[in-house]
Amino acid sequence: MLQKILLAREDNDRTNYDAIRYSILLNGTAIIHFLFMVIFFLIGIMFMGIYNIAAVIFYITVARVVPNVNTSHYGSIYIIVMIEVLLHSCLATLFVGWDYNFMFYLIAMIPVSYYLAYSVSSLKRKLLYPFITGASVSAGYMIMRGVSYAMPAFVTGIGKSIEVFMAYFNIVIGLAMTFLFSALFAIEVNAMQLKMESEQERLEDEASFDPLTHFLNRRSMDERLNQAHRNALMNDVKYSLIMGDIDHFKEFNDTYGHDCGDYVLQNISRLISAQIRAKDSACRWGGEEFLLLINDDPDIAIEVANRIRAAINDYEFEYEGRKLHVSITLGVCGYYSGAKVKTLIEIADKRLYKGKQNGRNQVVNS
Numbered sequence: 001m002l003q004k005i006l007l008a009r010e011d012n013d014r015t016n017y018d019a020i021r022y023s024i025l026l027n028g029t030a031i032i033h034f035l036f037m038v039i040f041f042l043i044g045i046m047f048m049g050i051y052n053i054a055a056v057i058f059y060i061t062v063a064r065v066v067p068n069v070n071t072s073h074y075g076s077i078y079i080i081v082m083i084e085v086l087l088h089s090c091l092a093t094l095f096v097g098w099d100y101n102f103m104f105y106l107i108a109m110i111p112v113s114y115y116l117a118y119s120v121s122s123l124k125r126k127l128l129y130p131f132i133t134g135a136s137v138s139a140g141y142m143i144m145r146g147v148s149y150a151m152p153a154f155v156t157g158i159g160k161s162i163e164v165f166m167a168y169f170n171i172v173i174g175l176a177m178t179f180l181f182s183a184l185f186a187i188e189v190n191a192m193q194l195k196m197e198s199e200q201e202r203l204e205d206e207a208s209f210d211p212l213t214h215f216l217n218r219r220s221m222d223e224r225l226n227q228a229h230r231n232a233l234m235n236d237v238k239y240s241l242i243m244g245d246i247d248h249f250k251e252f253n254d255t256y257g258h259d260c261g262d263y264v265l266q267n268i269s270r271l272i273s274a275q276i277r278a279k280d281s282a283c284r285w286g287g288e289e290f291l292l293l294i295n296d297d298p299d300i301a302i303e304v305a306n307r308i309r310a311a312i313n314d315y316e317f318e319y320e321g322r323k324l325h326v327s328i329t330l331g332v333c334g335y336y337s338g339a340k341v342k343t344l345i346e347i348a349d350k351r352l353y354k355g356k357q358n359g360r361n362q363v364v365n366s
Contacts, residue, residue, distance in 0.1 A: 018071060018074060019066050019067045019069075021115075021116070022063075022066045022074060022077060022116070023063045023066050023067070025081070025112070025116070026059045026060075026062050026063035026066065026077075026081070027059065027060070027063045029055075029059050029081065029085075030055070030056050030059035030060050030063065032173060033052045033055040033056045033059065033088075034052070034056050036048070036052045036088075036092075037049050037052035037053055037055075037056060039166065040052060043155075043158050043162055044155075045095055045096070045155055047095070048091065048092060048095055051088070051091065052088075055084065055088065058084075062077065074116075075129065078113070078116050078129065079129075079132075082109060082113070082133055082136065085105055085106070085109055086106060086109075086136060086137070086140050088102070088105075089102045089103050089105050089106055089140070089144075090103075090140060090144055093144050093147075093148060093153075094144075094147070094153065094154055095153060095154045095155050096153050096154075096155055096158065096163075096166070097148060097152075097153035097156075098144070098145065098148035099163060099167060100163060100166045100167055100170065101166070101167045101170040101171050101174070102170055103140075103141055103144055103145075104170050104171055104174035105170065105173075105174050105177070106137040106140055106141050107137065107141075107174060107178060108174045108175075108177035108178045108181070109133055109137055110130070110133060110134055110137060110178075111177075111178055111181040111182040111185055112133075112177065112181045113129050113130040113133035113134070114130050114181075114185045115181045115184050115185040115188065116129070117129050117130055207219075208220040210283075210284040212262060212265055212266060212269075212284070213265055213266060213269035213284045214269065215269055215272075215282045215283050215284045215290070216281055216282065216283040216284075217283065217284065218283065218285060220283070221281065221283035221285070221291060221293070224281045224283075224293055225293060225341045226341065228293055228295060229335070229340075229341050232335050237295070238295075238296060238297040238298075238334065238335055239293060239294065239295050239296070239334075239335050240293075240294045240296060240297065240298045240300070240301030240332060240333065240334040240335065241291065241292065241293060241294070241301070241332070241333050241334075241344050241345060241348045242290075242291070242292040242294060242301055242304065242305050242308075242330055242331070242332050242348065243285070243289065243290070243291055243292075243330065243331045243333075243345070243348035243349050243351070243352045244272075244289065244290040244291075244292070244305075244308065244328050244329065244330040244331075244352070245288060245289050245290075245328065245329055245330075245352055245356070246264065246265075246268060246288040246326065246327075246328050247326070247327045247328060247329055247356075247360040247361060248360075249261065249264070249287070249288040252264055252324065252326075256319060256320075256322070260319045260320075260324075261288075263317075263319050264317065264319075264324070264326055265284075265288065267315070267317060267326075268290075268312055268326065268328065269282070269284070269290075271308065271311045271312050271315060272290060272292070272308055274311065275304060275307045275308045275311055276292060276294070276304060276308075279295050280292060280293060280294050280295055280304075281293040291345070291348075292304070297334060298332060298333070298334030298365065301332050301334060301365075302332050302363060302365050305330040305332050305363040305365075306363050308328065308330065309327070309328055309329075309330060309361065309362065309363055312326060312327060312328050313326075313327050313328075313361060327360060327361035328361070329352055329355040329356050329360045329361060329362055329363075329364075330352060330355070330362075330363045330364070331347075331348045331349060331350065331351030331352030331353075331354070331355060331363075331364050331365070332348060332351065332363060332364070332365040333345075333347040333348040333351065333365075351364040351365065351366070352364065
């Protein structure tokens with residue numbers, strides 16, 4: 001579901017999404033600091049209690065203004081958060097000692113950095129922020145490990161039960177952050193991959209299909225024709241061609257405008273699509289010309305052509321309150337041994353114009 005939401009967003013919505021995830025991160029951090037504030041006041045470490053009050057106020061304030069902040073400042077917000085988490089973890093460790101696992105939060109900052117790097121537009125910074133985070137976390141972790149060996153905690157005698165509770169509390173919260181942001185990062189990467197695949201499919205469709213009728217364009221139809229022709233030569237599989245041309249199409253454009261012509265083309269393409277099978281192919285061959293590849297013998301193609309002619313002739317075209325009478329003339333040609341694709345197209349085209357000369361709105365197959 002989250003992937004669909006991510007894929008559906010446009011650029012302006014993407015900015016809103018970045019603001020939402022930063023707000024969630026900031027408010028979540030504020031809640032954790034609030035819990036720390038309560039705990040530190042209960043165990044009598046006033047400095048850390050006051051520190052966490054200030055942290056809660058800071059995170060809530062920044063979370064409220066994030067939606068109105070320029071996206072170029074998101075990187076700075078992340079750096080401030082990283083510095084604050086590093087500072088808090090080090091101070092808490094100095095006050096109560098290493099065994100309380102406050103340094104565990106630094107590990108959780110690594111997946112957070114990768115996840116939030118998506119809000120940075122610069123590729124260089126996308127790579128730089130996680131690198132800086134990893135380096136800072138590693139340095140802070142090792143330094144505090146050495147300090148905790150070299151000197152005792154500022155505050156001692158807190159009690160074993162409090163120590164065990166805080167140690168497990170910090171582990172659980174740190175692990176939850178690690179798993180959560182790792183999962184979100186994986187979803188972001190997968191969503192981005194799906195978006196690129198979708199964009200590639202869209203570009204391929206644009207390159208293969210006529211945008212108005214959604215029929216194949218000539219280049220794509222040539223590929224289908226050559227494939228059908230090879231199949232006929234090698235496996236004796238019959239195919240047929242139908243060339244169709246809308247009668248008096250120029251009059252629709254000249255009388256009612258090109259929007260009316262587009263309306264006629266779109267509806268005719270829909271009617272044609274309803275009469276052909278999934279294994280057949282339709283192409284917008286020219287302005288108002290259509291070429292259909294029917295993967296069957298000529299008798300079936302003639303039936304298809306007659307159904308198309310009847311469907312268009314019987315359809316009530318209405319444009320801006322005006323009823324239009326639209327018809328189509330079609331020429332049919334079946335594959336025969338020794339014929340080339342170009343020859344079959346020419347034969348279908350000649351039969352089409354024979355129908356035009358004989359009064360239009362008909363199917364010609366000889």
